[in-house]
Amino acid sequence: EQIEDLRRSHIAEYPDFPTPGVLFRDITPLLRDAGALREVIRYWMSLLPADIEYVVGTEARGFVLGAPLAYELGAGFVPVRKAGKLPGSPATLRYDLEYGSAVVQIPENSLPVGARTLVVDDLLATGGTAAATIELTRRFGVELLGASFLIELEGLQGRRKLPDVPLTTVWSIP
Ligand code: 5GP
Numbered sequence: 001e002q003i004e005d006l007r008r009s010h011i012a013e014y015p016d017f018p019t020p021g022v023l024f025r026d027i028t029p030l031l032r033d034a035g036a037l038r039e040v041i042r043y044w045m046s047l048l049p050a051d052i053e054y055v056v057g058t059e060a061r062g063f064v065l066g067a068p069l070a071y072e073l074g075a076g077f078v079p080v081r082k083a084g085k086l087p088g089s090p091a092t093l094r095y096d097l098e099y100g101s102a103v104v105q106i107p108e109n110s111l112p113v114g115a116r117t118l119v120v121d122d123l124l125a126t127g128g129t130a131a132a133t134i135e136l137t138r139r140f141g142v143e144l145l146g147a148s149f150l151i152e153l154e155g156l157q158g159r160r161k162l163p164d165v166p167l168t169t170v171w172s173i174p
Pocket of ligand 1: 022023024025026028058059061121122124125126127128129130157
């Protein structure tokens with residue numbers, strides 16, 4: 001209940017951003033409030049599976065939230081980046097967007113075979129980003145324990161794109 005109050009007080013809503021018809025949820029008020037951030041990370045920890053070895057976080061807000069989770073879990077953090085940011089020969093996946101396509105990359109040699117791995121992002125909307133992240137993560141041969149989000153927009157049915165992935169969310173918005 002306290003956690004639910006924090007959503008109302010610390011997630012701002014911006015209509016018509018970044019495009020008309022979209023209601024954007026901004027996590028900045030949560031991030032800048034030391035006590036609220038700590039409380040949410042602590043609650044989030046209680047939802048996660050045991051013995052996680054790596055947290056895979058998606059650029060950019062998945063970095064900000066994934067890193068404190070990894071630290072608290074005693075796990076490593078592995079970034080998923082947009083195209084062209086990573087040196088060497090990163091693992092690469094192109095995926096379809098509503099208009100066009102996008103590329104996500106994970107650093108080479110960053111996830112050992114069999115590693116107990118959790119994917120983290122701030123928000124699950126249509127599920128396209130998470131589905132691509134999970135597919136790319138699985139290419140390393142990890143043991144994918146699940147995916148976890150601060151916010152799930154249930155109406156967009158992103159879960160449907162992620163069958164057979166255990167999902168946890170701090171806040172599910174109908
Ligand atoms: P999806 O691929 O599920 O449609 O979109 C999810 C991705 O877009 C996530 O990486 C998330 O950070 C970003 N995103 C989409 N809508 C929102 C929003 O309303 N608020 C925030 N903070 N991120 C969003």
